[in-house]
Amino acid sequence: MSFGKLEGMDTDRRNNVTVTGNPQGRTVVLAHGFGCDQNMWRLTVPALAEKYRVVLFDYVGAGRSDLSAFSEERYSSLDGYARDVVEVCEALDLSDAVFVGHSVSAMIGVLAADLAPERIGALVMIAPSPRYIDDEDYRGGFSAPDIDELLTSLESNYLGWSAVMAPVIMGNAERPALGEELKNSFCATDPDMARVFARTTFLSDSRDDLKSVRVPTLVLDCTRDAIAPPEVGAFVHRAIPGSTLITLDATGHCPHLSAPEATNAAITGFLAGLL
């Protein structure tokens, strides 16, 4: 398995696009959620690489994306992130790709498929939630103050970011050892950009967008997920006609990390059934 970095095109550099897997296979785009970057697909890629061409990327502001391309205005709505997805698809001239989105990326995928229907032919939504905050009869699992608390949690863990993490993120070639010394360097994010992504993610309400989905869709949720409980997965499934729902017997919000075999089996099973 060889990982090729694309050079030259702006979007590829901006979103740190990685293409791997079988060049002849159907393209599967793996999109990370809030809090991490493309590293979180490390247990998923091996299960797909033999049959499928796999595209990985970081949203602007996350991972090793080009932080200078960040704009608070653009990334204050999920549309901004959806445009990242569409531009990544355009740069690679993808058509009929399968978009696998984790957490908030599942909803970003819905928006991207609506923006560029010719590019995205199927959706896999892992632990999706179209709205995190409770609203009348809808149970998202959180109150507005809960979300404020998360933003505070974010800040208290970013005290040392600017001094310590920035050189790593910026790829400081003069201090290569730094990356190895840092334990939590994988998903380190600029605190200001993380705050914007957190607000955009947890204050979004994309329930109406679910109706726009016209492509085959797999909804994957977990029996014990504190962020997207099974009721929310069922809501998404009901709102997307013809979608398939698989509830994994897994704990946590990242089944592709905590239960990789079951998650991979569900994804590959869905891919195999696509025309």
Add this chain to the structure above:
Amino acid sequence: MCRTGRQPDPADADNGKTSDAAFAELLEDSAEDLYESAPCGYLSMLMDGTIAKINTTLLDWLGLEREAVVGRMRFTDLLTVGGRLYHETHFEPLLRMQGRIGGIALEMKQADGARMPVLVSSVVKYGGGGEPLMIRTTVFDARDRRAYEEELLRGRKAAEEARKQAEADRARLQEALAVLQQSLLPATLPPVPGVETAAHYCTASPDRLGGDFYDVFPVDGKRFAFFLGDVCGKGPQAAAVTSLTRYTLRAAALHDSDPVAALSTLNKVLHERYAAGGDPRYCTAVFGVLEPDPATGLVAVRLASGGHPPVLVLRAEGTADFLPTPGGLLVGVLPDARFVAATTVLAPGDTLLLYTDGLTEARTGEDRGSLYGDEALRAFAAQHAGRSPRAVVQALTVLLEEFGDGLDDDTALLALGVPAPAPRPDSHPDTDPDPATKSTR
């Protein structure tokens, strides 16, 4: 050195026995007791977060009973909602990917509803085949530390806000200053029949309003007035004097365009406005009138100076000389000042050059220890004599740039010349790049 009391001697035999005994006692400290009563919390969890083991220290901190926790609660059940969200989006993925994570700030819920800030570190224990078996976690009390960090965060946020505000203020101020500065200079020079004009304004600092000024304007059907000067001082107060000076000279010239009369009017206005009130403000200026003669192509120049460096006349044949105006007084100091007039005639290829002392007082040399000076300027002008006003100003603009940080003061340049009948081989007025009339270094 003198001891006032008996100090225990480290080699004392009795004392040695005591420390041995204490050390032996320490060695008997059981691992179990160390675990339960350690100064930090310990947790062991299944991979799904179910708590399998928890020490007494942590139970006491949280006010929980062991039976209610072990096998019944997950680690995330101990966290506040915000902490749980952070755990799910950051802590758990990183722990899964790296097998360990350290020093993460979270908040735990205490039985009485209070929140306890903690620092959490976890490692995954793997089986022989590399399969993850369990998670071991330590929890440190971070209450004091968090309070301190919150102060730091508050301070950083305040500093960040102040910096943004200061940047915005600075940008606004610079914009206002630039607009004001522009208002003190003509946007463009009017066309003067039979005369080519060029000007340049070089601001020493974008933050400071300059005190130099110049203008060219028609007086009547055939004559044009020009002036260039330098107000004493900098900043808004100097700009106010500049503004008053500029409009006074324009109005005075329309009333009586004689150069000495115009400067005398300005002198009266400035003296009345400032010096008479005990706040003397003054300027130096050259004021003149151009009278082109369409029949001969010659332009008669009559000018007067009030304390200003003498103008240079660049002749077509390649010479440059000062046009002396000795004895002219600073404008605005005395109620009745004497100004000295001078005249010259510009033939085709001749140029009159007016400048402010920012140019001649530029610091030059390696150590910036000497001033550029009048003679250097005259020699430089001679090298460019015969070229168009535009080319002369262009050459001086380059010179100003070369002065770099040796240029302390604003510099205004105004060149008025009669175009040569045919361009000399080394002079290409039409292809000279436009010497921007204003620039900021």
